[in-house]
Amino acid sequence: MNLQQLKYINEISKQGTINGAALNLYVTAPTISVAVKELETELGFRLFDRTAAGMRATQRGAAFIEYAQKILAELTNLEATFLSSEEPEQRFSISSQHYDFASEAFVQLINTSAESRFTYRFLETETKKVIHDVANHMSEIGIIYLSEFNAIPLHEAFRKNQLTFVPLLTFQPHAFLNRYHPLAEKKSLSYHDLQPFPVITFEQSTDSTIHYSEEPMELQSQAKVVIVSDRSSAINVLTGTNSYLIGSGIMSSMLTAQTLVSVPIESLAKHQIGYLLHQSLPPSPTAELFIEKLHQVITSKT
Incomplete structure (x- = not known):
């Protein structure tokens, strides 16, 4: 045959x-x-x-x-x-925790790409999957959160998987609230102020420890917890309830800025968001362009 x-x-x-x-x-x-x-x-x-x-x-x-x-x-x-005589298709993939600014940088990458043929992927996912995807070359870049609470176990995971963590920004945590939330007019908040209200967290795999959470350690013992898997669901819950979500305070999209406010939280702990690269490969030109877009978006919003 x-x-x-x-x-x-x-x-x-x-x-x-x-x-x-x-x-x-x-x-x-x-x-x-x-x-x-x-x-x-x-x-x-x-x-x-x-x-x-x-x-x-x-x-x-x-x-x-x-x-x-x-x-x-x-x-x-x-x-x-x-076997095509055409220019080869450019492929590029990003795996990220749930950050507004990362998807805006991705949009800018698409709009400024000079490639004639490309397939670009942006995957919002859980912490373990971000690490797994970059470690196994399924994504070239991973966007991930580090704090004093999770830094040691995550850096160990990076070491085992031959990954390099490059900081993008160090930030004071902010509470995202809908504009009609009882705390929306506050100049700053403590975690104690937020205790009566439901906290929104992003779903992690069942075998993940608390160190893989995208939220600060102070939220791990909250009585009211709402778990979602994506930013769209988180925004819907935020706009329709008196819940809150902890993040960097950067709001990129017009929809988010029109419906939500971010209030700084009193915290002395160090919080960082950065990107992961595999140590075996230098960044591709597309990856370098995306990193440049990340810095531009962050600079314009902070």
Whole structure:
């Protein structure tokens, strides 16, 4: 069995006759006929019934042709990707915890890209997945939060996975609240002020320790907790309830800025957001451009 035989039977199934297949494939009808008979002998069953009206696939033949078509489709994709004379497609992927400014930098990357062909991916996900994706070269960059509470275990995870953490910003934590929240007019807040209200946290995998949380240590014992998996759900909960979300205080999107306020929290602890790179590879030009966009967005919002 070979790919040429699969191409022949696929074309016969499309055209309904050997002559029609031969015409489309620029070969002689006897060449196709011999190839099909050899394949049928090898398989031990007929692929087609020969009728006066042409060639009709048998029941087993139809099943075989369906599999053959899948193989030929993958071959076409393989050839298009690696044998094309066109400029190769630029691929770039980012895995990130849930940060508004990171997605804005991603938008700017898309708008300024000079590539003629590209596939860019921005994945918001949990802490372990950010580390896993960069460690396994599924993403070139990971955006992640560090604090005095989680720095030691996370730096150990970075070391084991040959990752480098590069700080982007050091920040005072802020509470994101809807504009009508009872605490929205406050100039600053303590964690004690926030205790009566539900805290929104982002979902982590069941085998993650508290050190993998995206929220400060002070929130780990809150009585009212709302867990979400994405920023869109977090914003919906924030705008419709008296809940709060702790973050850097940077609000990039117009929608967020119109519906929410951020109030600084009194804290002496050091909080950082940075990016991960794999130590085995230098940053690609696209990664360097994205990092530049990250710095530009952060500078414009702080």
